[in-house]
Amino acid sequence: MDVRDVAHLARMHITAEEATLFQSQLEHILDHVRDLGELDLDGVEPTAHAVAVQNVFRVDEARPGLPHAQVMANAPQARNGLFMVPRILE
Amino acid sequence: MSGANPYKVSIGLETHVQLKTRSKIWCACPNTFGSDPNTDVCPICLGYPGSMPVLNAEAVKLTVMAGLLLGCRINHYSKFDRKSYFYPDMPKNYQISQYDQPLCTGGSVPIEVDGKPKVIRIHRIHLEEDVAKNNHFETASGVDFNRAGTPLMEIVSEPDIASADEAFAFLQALKQMLVYGGITDGNLEQGNIRCDINCSVRPDTQTTLGTKTEIKNMNTFKGVHRSLTYEIKRQIEVCEQGGKIMQETRRWDDARGVTTAMRSKEYAHDYRYFPEPDLMPVVLDDAQIDEWRTALPEMPQARRTRFITDFGLPAYDADVLVADKPIADFFEATLAAGASPKAASNWVMTELLRMLGEQEWSVSEARITPTMLADILRLLDEGKINNPAAKTIFSVCFTEGGDPRAIMEARGLAQVSDEGALDRWVQAAITANPKSVADYQAGKKAALQFLMGQVMRASQGKANPPKVMQALKAQLDG
Ligand SMILES: [Zn+2]
Numbered sequence: 001m002d003v004r005d006v007a008h009l010a011r012m013h014i015t016a017e018e019a020t021l022f023q024s025q026l027e028h029i030l031d032h033v034r035d036l037g038e039l040d041l042d043g044v045e046p047t048a049h050a051v052a053v054q055n056v057f058r059v060d061e062a063r064p065g066l067p068h069a070q071v072m073a074n075a076p077q078a079r080n081g082l083f084m085v086p087r088i089l090e
Numbered sequence: 091m092s093g094a095n096p097y098k099v100s101i102g103l104e105t106h107v108q109l110k111t112r113s114k115i116w117c118a119c120p121n122t123f124g125s126d127p128n129t130d131v132c133p134i135c136l137g138y139p140g141s142m143p144v145l146n147a148e149a150v151k152l153t154v155m156a157g158l159l160l161g162c163r164i165n166h167y168s169k170f171d172r173k174s175y176f177y178p179d180m181p182k183n184y185q186i187s188q189y190d191q192p193l194c195t196g197g198s199v200p201i202e203v204d205g206k207p208k209v210i211r212i213h214r215i216h217l218e219e220d221v222a223k224n225n226h227f228e229t230a231s232g233v234d235f236n237r238a239g240t241p242l243m244e245i246v247s248e249p250d251i252a253s254a255d256e257a258f259a260f261l262q263a264l265k266q267m268l269v270y271g272g273i274t275d276g277n278l279e280q281g282n283i284r285c286d287i288n289c290s291v292r293p294d295t296q297t298t299l300g301t302k303t304e305i306k307n308m309n310t311f312k313g314v315h316r317s318l319t320y321e322i323k324r325q326i327e328v329c330e331q332g333g334k335i336m337q338e339t340r341r342w343d344d345a346r347g348v349t350t351a352m353r354s355k356e357y358a359h360d361y362r363y364f365p366e367p368d369l370m371p372v373v374l375d376d377a378q379i380d381e382w383r384t385a386l387p388e389m390p391q392a393r394r395t396r397f398i399t400d401f402g403l404p405a406y407d408a409d410v411l412v413a414d415k416p417i418a419d420f421f422e423a424t425l426a427a428g429a430s431p432k433a434a435s436n437w438v439m440t441e442l443l444r445m446l447g448e449q450e451w452s453v454s455e456a457r458i459t460p461t462m463l464a465d466i467l468r469l470l471d472e473g474k475i476n477n478p479a480a481k482t483i484f485s486v487c488f489t490e491g492g493d494p495r496a497i498m499e500a501r502g503l504a505q506v507s508d509e510g511a512l513d514r515w516v517q518a519a520i521t522a523n524p525k526s527v528a529d530y531q532a533g534k535k536a537a538l539q540f541l542m543g544q545v546m547r548a549s550q551g552k553a554n555p556p557k558v559m560q561a562l563k564a565q566l567d568g
Contacts, residue, residue, distance in 0.1 A: 009360060011176055048169050048365035054373045060148035062113040062120040065131045072128065081127035082232030085178045088224055 001030060097326050100299050101251035101318065102213075102288040105264060107243045107274050108220060108281070109152045114239035115219050116143030116186070121241070123280045127234040135239030137182035142368055145170075149241035150193065150372055153217045155382050156243060156273045157194030159389070160212050164379050168193045170217075170366040178233050179221040187244075189363040192216035193372070199247075199267070201259040210260050211248040218242050237281075243273075249288065249299065254318035261285070261311045270389055270415050284309045289318060290335070291325040300325075301335040305342050305349055317342040321349050393418060401431035410439050416453040417443070423460030429467045437463060441481065445488050457491030458484070465494040478551050479503040507554040509561070512545075515553060516561045519544040530566055538562060 003023040007014045014022065065071070068081065077084035111121050117134035133141040157164050171189035197212035220240035225232040245264065251257050265283060269276040276282055285308050292300035305321060308314045325335055340349040388396075390412045397408040397418075412418045417438065424434040442463075446456060466483050469475045475483065475498055483497050498504055506512065519541050520527055530537035538559075545558045 009174070009362065049367070049370065053370045056144060056370045057147035057150070058113075058118070058144040060112050060146050061118060063118045065119045065129060065135075066133070068126070068129050071131055071136070077230075079230075079232060081129075082225060082234055083128070083178075084230050084232050086231070087229060088178060088226065088231040 001026065096294050097291045097329070098294055098296075099252050099322050100249040100290050100292070100302075101253075101257055102249035102302075103245075103247045103251065103257060103260065103314075104286040104288070105245045105247070105261065106220075106284045106286075107156075107245065107268060108283075109149055109241040109243055110272060110274050111146055111148045111152065111241050113146060115146050115149050115217075115241040116239055119239065122236075123277075125236055127232075128236065131235045131238070136235055137180065137238070139182075143186065145369060145372070146241060149217060151382060152241070152273050153193050153215060153243050154374065154379065155271055155386060156245070156268060157197060157215050158379075158383050158386055159267050159271045159273075160194075160197035160199060160215070160245075162194035162197030162212060162215060164194055164374060165191060166374055167191060167371060168374075169371040170369040171363045172366050173218075173361045173363055175361060177221075178231065179224055179238070185219060185221060186366050186369065187218035187363075188216035191371075199260055199263050201256060201263050203253070203255045203259050208250075208256065210250045210256070213246040213248050215243055215245050218244060249290070254315045254322065257287070257318055258311055258315045261314060265311075266390055266413070266415075270393075271387055278310055281309055285314060287314060287318060287321075289321050289325070291322060291329065293329070300329075301337050303335065303337065303349075304339045306339055306352075308342060313342060313344060316344075316347060317349055320347060324349065390415075401425070401435075403431055403435055407435045407439060410443075411435065420453050420460055424463045424467075427461045427464035429464040430471075433467050433471075434463065437467065437484070441484050442488075445485070456488050458487040459491070462487045462491070462494055469494060469498060473507060473554065474498065474505060475503055476505045476551070476553075476555060479505065502550075502552070504552065505554045506549055506552045507557050509557075511549075512553060512557055512561050515545045515548045516558065516565055518548060519562075520565060527566065538566075 003019050003026055004014070006026070007019070007022075072078045072081070072083070075083050108121075113119060114121050114135055117132050119130045119132050119135055122130060134143055154164055168188065169191045170186050172184040173187045173189070174184045176183055192214045194215035195213075197215070198209045199212065200207060200209050202208070220237050220242040222233050222235040222238040225234065247260065251260055261283070265276045268274050274282050287305040287308060288302045289305065290300040290302035292298070303321065303325070305317050308317065321340070328335055336351070339352045341352050342349050394405075394408045394412045397403045397411060398405060403411075411421050420442070421434055421438045424438065425431055442453075442456075442458070445451075446453065449455070463484070466475075466480050466487070469483075470477070470480045479498065482501070482503060483494050486492060486497050486501075487494060523541060523544060526537040526540050530541070541562055542555070542558055545562070546553055546555070549558075
């Protein structure tokens with residue numbers, strides 16, 4: 001694990017000093033997770049959730065969204081009802 | 091492709107289908123098309139931190155029903171995951187999708203190309219959220235979130251598709267099944283169905299798949315066909331020249347008719363999927379799945395068979411009518427309104443389809459209803475109008491709607507069968523055309539058609555043609 005790769009994936013800028021510091025801190029965390037991997041978990045069902053709740057559904061009913069002015073209130077730039085962002089390159 | 095081709099083509103399609111729900115997948119915002127930008131949105135579909143998604147039950151039902159239609163295995167346990175990426179169409183920087191435990195696995199779509207049947211296997215179907223729509227301008231881009239959070243089903247095929255024609259047939263067949271099933275509106279202009287293409291070629295003798303390229307975001311079936319035709323040829327040419335296919339994403343340039351490599355992105359595939367903590371798993375039991383199975387609507391094949399056996403339609407008619415569900419629905423509703431199957435079928439296949447084609451309309455855009463068509467056919471059947479008048483009334487109903495009988499009366503289209511009036515027209519035609527009369531009596535049968543035409547003209551098309559023929563013959567032969 002290279003902390004600079006992780007920073008890049010998260011689109012975070014970190015300095016060389018931070019990279020060194022976070023590298024050792026993150027490695028500690030990963031070591032701890034590795035310890036968990038040592039446990040004998042045969043017969044334990046993997047789970048994605050800590051609580052045994054399932055099938056939380058919403059009935060398919062529509063209601064109007066937010067008023068448009070409120071939607072755009074936090075937009076740094078807007079034009080023709082759109083959120084304007086720097087030109088997207090493909 | 092001919093058997094002599096030394097290359098094998100393997101194409102897999104990832105087809106994204108917008109589900110026909112009233113509301114979005116995680117929030118109650120309307121799932122509609124064509125609203126003003128950013129008006130059908132709320133903090134959830136805008137991806138605001140702290141907002142909580144709640145799964146739309148109907149989206150699960152429709153995805154499972156699609157799975158049942160395609161013969162998939164419905165998984166009893168299914169969960170949602172976060173797929174991380176950075177793009178302005180998804181401000182929370184992850185799309186909620188399903189990674190390792192999708193709703194449906196396996197299945198297939200039967201297709202037919204050049205009369206040869208083939209089965210394209212389905213790998214899986216999962217449920218996810220659609221993303222916002224970007225509009226690109228000269229110096230900036232603009233984002234509209236109305237589409238964000240539309241329930242989106244991704245159908246991943248196995249790489250069983252071997253040509254552009256097969257890809258086209260697959261998409262057509264898939265669309266027909268899903269529209270019949272009421273899963274999606276299937277409107278390509280509104281982006282209801284979009285797909286990503288994976289394509290590779292390999293020498294005939296090689297067993298493992300060649301390196302694939304991906305063509306993203308195709309929104310027409312014709313575009314899929316054209317881009318594949320180009321891409322297959324390109325890949326074969328690269329191989330022929332001893333080159334290597336690069337694993338890359340390519341963009342289809344519709345205007346130039348070519349695919350071009352997109353700027354390759356580092357980490358492009360590092361989506362770092364992990365379980366979505368805000369959504370609970372979906373657990374389905376057999377009773378629930380069976381209930382949805384019984385609710386499945388009739389599929390085109392079954393409907394075709396029923397049209398042939400129950401209504402006595404020729405196979406050709408049945409094929410034409412079932413090809414498009416709204417047309418088949420219109421036809422059946424016309425029967426329900428009292429029309430005879432063969433007459434209704436003829437009028438739907440000729441007049442209705444022709445006029446829809448001319449206007450480039452869907453059935454719902456035309457003003458004519460099945461009841462109006464049944465009424466026109468009844469007037470025709472009762473001898474109140476003749477065929478040309480029926481076509482005129484049909485055309486008025488098609489563009490303006492209205493009561494066929496009222497249109498008949500308002501436009502004076504009622505057929506004249508009254509013998510006194512017919513005799514007067516017939517007598518006038520005979521008096522005015524002595525040469526034709528002589529020709530007919532000398533054995534030239536065509537002269538009778540001419541006289542008939544004269545009578546129809548004098549009656550402004552309203553005379554009852556069989557009665558005119560009868561009256562003419564009575565006068566001339568008698
Ligand atoms: Zn919303």
